[in-house]
Amino acid sequence: MSALFSGYRRVTMPLSREDARSLRAGDMVLLDGEITITAGLPTHHRILACAEAGRDPPIELRNGSLLHLGSYSQDTADGGLEVLYMNPTTSTRFNPIMPRLIRHFGLTAVGGKGGLDAACREAMAEVGCVYFSFLGGGAPLHSGAITAVRAVAWNDLVAHYRLVRLAVEGLGPVTVGIDAQGNSLFETLSEQAQDRMPEILAQLDRDRAAAVRPG
């Protein structure tokens, strides 16, 4: 297992603005420090409501991270909390809300899986923020990197929607999907696939012509 984690740059969370600006799309890194996570749309609405009313959310987000990771946390016998497992969710669901949150809180890192859109990418370039792509289906690895639960807020929501602050060590490796210079792997790859599509369809035609004909 250890070979999986060797050779990666490690960055400290919350990510400093300088570190955020030093990362490039395609880089792979491991995360140490403290992260704030949620997988809930209602949670995003509440954070947005805080921003609009000028109130602080129950867990400080300013110059911090907001990652689209869902977790199952439960009480421990000694009165603490433990996270049993954690994994990313699809970030694109939050596209309409993220630009406002990125700007208002000056986030340095967002993340999840599947990327964010151009409006988010622009907000990220403005403030100096990166997007980390986590492995979906990576719960055994992600969960193993959690060292402590620092805070859980909005307990009226289902577990994976709550806003949770965690201490992590060696979380990842994660891929920088969008960097603070305005480069997005997701947009580049989508445009590239779009550009390739006429040739892909032409190749399908050639392959079909060479293959067995129906009935």
Next chain:
Amino acid sequence: MPITQDAVKTLSAQLYDWSLRRVPDDTKDALRRARATETHEGAQRVLEIMLGSAMRAEKEDRFVCSDAGVPVFRVTLGAEARWEGDIKAAIRDGFAELVDRIKPPLLKHVTNPLTNERGYFGKDMPLVTWEVESGVDWIEIACQPKALGSGRWAQAETFSFPSLAEIEAYVMKAVMQAGSQHCPPVIIGVGIGGSFDVAAKIASKATYRPIGSLNPEPVLAAMEERLLRAVNATGFGPMGTGGDTTALAVHVDYSSGHGYTPVAVCFNCWINRRTRARLHADGSVERME
């Protein structure tokens, strides 16, 4: 000896539980083959991390993904099978008991689509497709939990007398819409023809087929091969961050229909949650995967 309600209850719950903790062997093999041929360095690493996650889930008996999805079953009743009791209730009760005892506990994913409230139970849950197979006396239960990567990006469209070129272009349109978002490399199921519901059922069933198995219809075998090349030429790659491996397999099946031809396309994410077992008349359980 009739197959009992209790046997169906126990097995259906086990199949859901097992599916959460283990990536099928054919899928791990396909990921290894992809790692060997992948030319994109980042993608090589992502494939390695995927295999590392799969192995660690098995070793430590962990869930591979935190989104256990909603329980989805396909039950095939042998036309000569005999059973006693309410086997429909058995699947519902099996899931309810599993929710109480499973470790670690499940997150609440069952959603009321009218209110978006989430819990463990809801109308028509678990989702079950019932089929009948002639000439056999067993009951087969297959489980494929559905969440975002394994469910969200499915789509269907109805055409009039489409050419194969139009059908394949539609598959590519669905692949483009999913883009980087469905936890690739995926297994793609394509259902052609029948009626609207039948096309979707065929597509979904096609994703259960083992990776590397040959389609017995030569026309479809050739279509699967060229579509797999086409999907992987897009370049979305593992986790959609670039590479040669966007799909591990494309499986196509069809049904005759009217000429208005529905085409359904669905995806199963890289962890390819999928389990299957048979209950036999002698009371034995045969686990296939």
